[in-house]
Amino acid sequence: MSLLEIRDLHVSYPNRKGEFFAVDGVDLTIEQGEFVGLAGESGCGKTTLALSIPQLLPEHSRIAAGSISFNGVDTTALNEEGLRAIRWKEISVIFQGALNALNPVQTIGSQIQEPIRIHDESVSKKEAQDRTLELLEAVGIPSHRASDFPHQFSGGMRQRVMIAMALSCMPKLVIADEPITALDVMTQAQILDLLRSLCDKYKLSMLLISHDLSVLAQTCDRVAVMYAGKVAEQGPTSRVFGSVGAQHPYTQRLLRAYPNIRHERKFIDGIPGYPPDLSTLQVGCRFADRCDVALSRCATEVPDLIDIGGNQSVACHLVSENQVGVQ
Amino acid sequence: MSEKFSLSIEDLHVSYQLSGSAGKNKIARAVDGVSLQLHPGETLALVGESGSGKTSIANAVMRLLEPTSGKILLDGVDLVPLQGSELRAMRRNFQMIFQDPFESLDPRQRVIETVMEPLEIHGIGENQEQRRDLALAALAQAGLRPAADIGDRFTHQLSGGQRQRVAIASAIILKPSLIIADEPVSMLDVSLRAGILRVMADLRDQLGVSYLFITHDLSLAWMFADRIAVIYLGRIVEEASAVDLIENPMHPYTKALVSVIPVPEAIEGASRTILSGEIPSPSSIPSGCRFHPRCPLFRELGEPEKCLNEDPLLQISAKSESHLVACFFSDPSKGDTQ
Structure with missing residues (x-):
């Protein structure tokens, strides 16, 4: 059994005409101890998908269809009490922009301790203190700094505090939403390295959201690329960025949008146009009007996410037609 | 030097007096002796982490802050002593593009x-x-x-x-000879970046404008600039052509920065040098070489006295006249200079 199994998930937000789907039929599986990356442009549904797992979605949005099985339990069927039992303890989130979310007048030690005691009343104060110091060391902060306040830390160190907080109740799954976006290059490398080593050390599963595919390529076991509320492509990092290569035209274009110092120096390519307005009716492949290899059927038929072998799957008519040709 | 430069920064220093109880009477040396030259039509990328002083250099050139000392020559005219109408008259020759397009325009x-x-x-x-x-x-x-x-x-x-x-x-309407672009695409979605940079590149070709391109992103600098200067704690530590700097970095700091550039390829066992710690405060610059507390080479060489006591200058490396580096030991062709 996988730790997390999302099936045909639909998450909607209300608009004037009724509702539109920010996540529109997504399947995603995360195994225990697996480090999964989720990529895509802003507005493609990455954060909505991630926050639907512990059901921390904004007000008025709703899970309209589909299931989220976590550790064998369908979280979409849980009531508030049931959800409270899994948030932090089973699934924790490092929110985007959380660097400024720390309480400025509380020491970082007590902020890490707080969730431990709130979520597990059987933990004594002493145990919670010990665990806090251990967590600080685990994220690379000397434990004597537990009594310092957030303003005494740099951005990178505050992000380490956020990571320690996310780990405070020993969850099975940690969701990190753009955890390195506001940080310097070297600090980014430090934080990614830290997340990877914590994942390995504690057998954690991790869902790392980033708009930057190259960040995911170097950190994750597997990546999923979202476009306009759907998964365009997913597969093991070693295949998508290695032997087989990215197959979906959107993934390929995203890759060409970044300079690659291991290749010949050339100007990056943009992606013409904008992602579709999801509040209007979508027909066919959502990437079709930005795609330079679109077939005529792409305008009318929605491509299914097809397994092309090696646990890599792609939602593209061109790829599936070539697959048929090969077989 | 008779060579014509679009911009020539000579031994620029920018210091701030810190206020507040923590830093009373402390001086932060944000820019600590920087010299840079930019030819007409050339793009020089200034690459560094936050707190390295790169934005202070931009602001000093724009005269948004007063340099403590040094010269800023624009088309041969020193901007530093200019005031009032003289400065205003010069201003049309240098313009700036800011990072945040949401804040820099009047809605x-x-x-x-x-x-x-x-x-x-x-x-x-x-x-x-x-x-x-x-x-x-x-x-x-x-x-x-x-x-x-x-x-x-x-x-x-x-x-x-x-x-x-x-x-x-x-920025271009006054036909300036120099545009300072401070992280011009870092706030934009990745699909839009190429379009903005392409427009900037076309202007370079059509109008001969030179760019001081300020970024933390070394791979973007490599793609867009002719030359790259890497700045650490108020000092240029290495300067070379963009391709040479990425292919043959010499300074241990540049080497580490290049090694952690994310690449969209699954590379097994790629050797990355992740520096520990963070860039120190410009109010407490380490003695000797300012990079020594974080330097992997310093430790590898058994912590040489020279790095602790002497401040390395940016010098031409033995390898190439256009490749400058500020390190006693990173230039293998020079041999051990101790």
């Missing part, structure tokens, strides 16, 4: 007014009609078409990419 102004404003300030164009035509031409050059249609909108009605193009149009 209550129509796009065309924003772009015409510099012309009015500098008294260029005989009448509104002519200024309007110049502004429309600049909008079109920045890739905003149809220019008349976009010009009529308010800046708050535009997307981030469009706003950054408006900022570019405002």
Whole structure:
């Protein structure tokens, strides 16, 4: 059994005409101890998908269809009490922009301790203190700094505090939403390295959201690329960025949008146009009007996410037609 | 030196007096002896982490802050002693594009007014009609078409990419010889970055404008710039052609930065040098070589005295006259200089 199994998930937000789907039929599986990356442009549904797992979605949005099985339990069927039992303890989130979310007048030690005691009343104060110091060391902060306040830390160190907080109740799954976006290059490398080593050390599963595919390529076991509320492509990092290569035209274009110092120096390519307005009716492949290899059927038929072998799957008519040709 | 430079920064120092109980009477040396030259039509990328002093250099050139000492020569004229009308007259020759296209434009102004404003300030164009035509031409050059249609909108009605193009149009309308671009695409979605950089590159080719391109992103600098200068704690530690710097970094700091550039390839066991710790405060610059507390080479060599006591200068490396490095030990062709 996988730790997390999302099936045909639909998450909607209300608009004037009724509702539109920010996540529109997504399947995603995360195994225990697996480090999964989720990529895509802003507005493609990455954060909505991630926050639907512990059901921390904004007000008025709703899970309209589909299931989220976590550790064998369908979280979409849980009531508030049931959800409270899994948030932090089973699934924790490092929110985007959380660097400024720390309480400025509380020491970082007590902020890490707080969730431990709130979520597990059987933990004594002493145990919670010990665990806090251990967590600080685990994220690379000397434990004597537990009594310092957030303003005494740099951005990178505050992000380490956020990571320690996310780990405070020993969850099975940690969701990190753009955890390195506001940080310097070297600090980014430090934080990614830290997340990877914590994942390995504690057998954690991790869902790392980033708009930057190259960040995911170097950190994750597997990546999923979202476009306009759907998964365009997913597969093991070693295949998508290695032997087989990215197959979906959107993934390929995203890759060409970044300079690659291991290749010949050339100007990056943009992606013409904008992602579709999801509040209007979508027909066919959502990437079709930005795609330079679109077939005529792409305008009318929605491509299914097809397994092309090696646990890599792609939602593209061109790829599936070539697959048929090969077989 | 008789060579003509578009911009020549000579031994620039920018210091701040810190206030507040923690830093009383402390001086932060944000820029600590920087010299840079930029040829006409050339793009020099200034790459560094936050706190390295790169934005202070930009602000000093823009005269948004007073340098403590040093010269800033623009087309041969030192900007530092200029005041009032003399400075205003020079201003049309250097312009800046800021990082945040949402904050750098007035949301209550129509796009065309924003772009015409510099012309009015500098008294260029005989009448509104002519200024309007110049502004429309600049909008079109920045890739905003149809220019008349976009010009009529308010800046708050535009997307981030469009706003950054408006900022570019405002920057080029005075036909400056130098544009300072401070992280011009870092706030934009990745699909839009190429378009903005392409417009900037076209302007370089058409107008011969030179760019001081400030970024934390070494791979973007490699793609866009002719030369790269790497700055650490107020000092340039290495400078070379963009390709040479990425292919043959010499300074241990540059080497580490290059090694952690994320690459969209699954590379097994790629050797990355992740430096521990963080860039120190410019109010407590380490003795000797300012990079020594974080330097892998310093530890590898058994912590040489020289790095602890002497401040390495940016010097021509033995390998190439255009490759400069500020390290006692990173230049293997020179041998052990101890």
